[in-house]
Amino acid sequence: MESGYVTTPFGRRPMSLGMLASQHLAETIEPGMKRSKWKLFRAICEARPALGVTDRALTVLDALLTFYPDDEISEEKGLIVFPSNAQLSLRARGMTPATLRRHLAVLVEAGLILRKDSPNGKRYARRDRAGAIGDAFGFSVAPLLARAVEIESLAAQAVADRELLRVTRERLTLCRRDISKLITTALDEGVSGDWEGISAMFRTLLTRIPRVATAEDLAPLLDEMGMLRAEVVNMLERRIKTQKIDANESQIEHHKQNSNPDSNYELEPSFETKQGERAAADNDPNAGPSDERRLKQQKPSGRMSNRAGGAADPGAGPGLKSFPLGLVLQACPSILDYGPGGSIGNWRDLMSAAVVVRSMLGISPSAYEEACSGMGPENAATVIACILERGGHINSPGGYLRDLTRRTEKGEFAIGPMLMALARANGGVRRYAS
Numbered sequence: 001m002e003s004g005y006v007t008t009p010f011g012r013r014p015m016s017l018g019m020l021a022s023q024h025l026a027e028t029i030e031p032g033m034k035r036s037k038w039k040l041f042r043a044i045c046e047a048r049p050a051l052g053v054t055d056r057a058l059t060v061l062d063a064l065l066t067f068y069p070d071d072e073i074s075e076e077k078g079l080i081v082f083p084s085n086a087q088l089s090l091r092a093r094g095m096t097p098a099t100l101r102r103h104l105a106v107l108v109e110a111g112l113i114l115r116k117d118s119p120n121g122k123r124y125a126r127r128d129r130a131g132a133i134g135d136a137f138g139f140s141v142a143p144l145l146a147r148a149v150e151i152e153s154l155a156a157q158a159v160a161d162r163e164l165l166r167v168t169r170e171r172l173t174l175c176r177r178d179i180s181k182l183i184t185t186a187l188d189e190g191v192s193g194d195w196e197g198i199s200a201m202f203r204t205l206l207t208r209i210p211r212v213a214t215a216e217d218l219a220p221l222l223d224e225m226g227m228l229r230a231e232v233v234n235m236l237e238r239r240i241k242t243q244k245i246d247a248n249e250s251q252i253e254h255h256k257q258n259s260n261p262d263s264n265y266e267l268e269p270s271f272e273t274k275q276g277e278r279a280a281a282d283n284d285p286n287a288g289p290s291d292e293r294r295l296k297q298q299k300p301s302g303r304m305s306n307r308a309g310g311a312a313d314p315g316a317g318p319g320l321k322s323f324p325l326g327l328v329l330q331a332c333p334s335i336l337d338y339g340p341g342g343s344i345g346n347w348r349d350l351m352s353a354a355v356v357v358r359s360m361l362g363i364s365p366s367a368y369e370e371a372c373s374g375m376g377p378e379n380a381a382t383v384i385a386c387i388l389e390r391g392g393h394i395n396s397p398g399g400y401l402r403d404l405t406r407r408t409e410k411g412e413f414a415i416g417p418m419l420m421a422l423a424r425a426n427g428g429v430r431r432y433a434s
Contacts, residue, residue, distance in 0.1 A: 007116050028146055034074035035148045037065050037141075044112070044144075047154035056099070057106040063091035064113065064139055073145050080116060082123035082138030104139075111147070114140040164215040172218055175225040176206070182232045191239045192411045201417055202228060224420055227323070231416030238411050322378035323419060325350065331422035332385035347378055354381035357388050361397040367405075374405040379415055386418055 044051065045058060053061075067081040067088075089095050095103075107113045118137035125136035144151070179202055186195055205224055210217060325347060329336060336344055338353040338360075358368045363384075371380040383404060387397050394400050407413035 007114075029075060029142060031075075033145060033148070034072045035145060036071055037068055037073050037144075038071070040073070040144055040148060040151065041065055043151050043155035046158045047151055050154045050158065051110055051112070051151070053106055053110045053112065054103070056095075057103040057110075060088070060092050060095070060100060060103040061107055061112065063088055064141070066091050068141065073141055075142075075145070078136065079140050079142040079145070080125070080136035080138050081141065082125055082136050084123060111143050114143060116140050161215065165213075165218070168215045168218045168222060172209070172222050172225060175222065175229055179225065179229050179232060182229070182236060186232070186236060189239070191236060193235050194412060194414065197417065198228070198232065198414065201420075227327075227416050227420055231414045234416075235411055235414060242411075322347075322376065323382065323415065327419060327423060328382050328385060330426060331419045332382075332389040333426060334389050334391075335385040347381070350385070351377055351381045354384040357384050361387065363398040363401055367398045367402050371401055371405045374409050375415075382415060382419070386415075386422060389422055 041058075041062060044053075044061070048055070048058065064081055064083070067083045070077050073079070083091075085097055085100060089097060089100055092100060104113075108115060116137050116139070123138035125138075183195060183199055183202065185191075186193065205221060205228065208221060325344075328350065329344060335350065335353050335357065336342070338356045339345075339349045340352055344350050344353060355368075358365075361384075368380065368384070371383060374380075375383065383401065387394055387400065404413050
């Protein structure tokens with residue numbers, strides 16, 4: 001390593017390895033490299049936290065750059081500025097000499113400027129007969145040019161981080177507003193559900209928002225807020241679907257009763273079919289058209305026969321939305337051991353594992369079938385995974401599952417809060433693609 005670039009500070013100021021490294025870096029400027037001093041200064045301001053300098057130190061750097069004679073910093077035009085402390089103080093908004101020296105030391109320590117002290121510690125330049133500067137002593141801005149690419153990269157990252165924080169804060173604010181107003185709507189409309197528990201969970205999330213936070217701090221909170229909002233919307237959508245189904249059934253009944261007001265066949269006793277009459281009519285080759293018509297009139301509606309047979313109406317299910325599989329596996333990692341080959345890669349694997357766990361926990365097939373019908377197969381498998389994860393806290397898994405199924409059908413149970421609680425217990429909520 002050449003020693004020509006080494007210069008030590010004047011007086012009692014000590015030399016450091018950091019200063020030596022900065023001097024060596026200043027010698028690695030690429031030939032022909034140049035930068036606008038004010039654009040570079042703007043980038044330094046953007047990257048200030050990463051560079052470890054204060055705003056007052058940047059005020060001093062701003063004053064130093066005003067002494068550089070050209071707009072562009074380059075080796076051809078020289079890299080040394082040599083103002084006196086009095087001149088520098090004036091351009092630094094009247095900063096006191098002691099404060100000025102302190103912030104100059106901060107700039108040197110941060111590797112943004114170098115000291116090139118004269119033998120007596122004064123700052124000056126020697127000029128030739130033509131007036132050109134031959135040798136100068138003062139502060140070198142060579143590190144700014146040597147680190148220009150690094151500084152610009154740090155500035156771009158700082159701008160991107162600030163934009164991400166702004167977007168994250170906006171989304172969090174919108175999510176908070178949505179949840180608050182949706183809960184109020186649910187209470188005003190009398191929608192059934194554990195709104196007191198959901199409100200308590202919402203207040204807990206609000207208390208976890210820090211006053212000063214980064215995007216990384218807010219991202220988990222935004223995920224949990226989003227899950228809570230989705231659960232609230234899910235419960236309200238179930239209420240809307242229930243109202244639509246009730247309204248449709250009412251219209252169908254009203255239509256059937258009034259579709260043929262002139263008909264009085266219900267009042268004629270000859271149309272009442274005794275037990276076994278249907279079978280006899282089916283087997284009687286002499287049965288006439290009037291008999292066939294009478295039997296068709298006696299046939300119950302499809303909706304009633306479905307209910308009698310225990311099958312659910314199309315669209316009569318709760319319409320629950322399933323959560324991301326990655327979130328379910330994070331909240332309930334124990335279910336992974338029961339997947340095909342000891343892993344779970346999709347919903348089919350999770351549902352296969354749920355069948356195994358259901359049998360292991362002593363949950364009857366009928367209880368699981370009711371859960372699949374009431375919640376949907378994905379959510380039923382999710383609940384089985386949650387029951388497995390809670391282990392010894394549940395005395396009767398089968399009874400517990402039936403109770404959750406009944407509460408789901410009434411709109412009183414939400415899977416989201418249970419999943420979030422288990423996810424936090426297993427290391428916090430992370431982002432998952434839905």
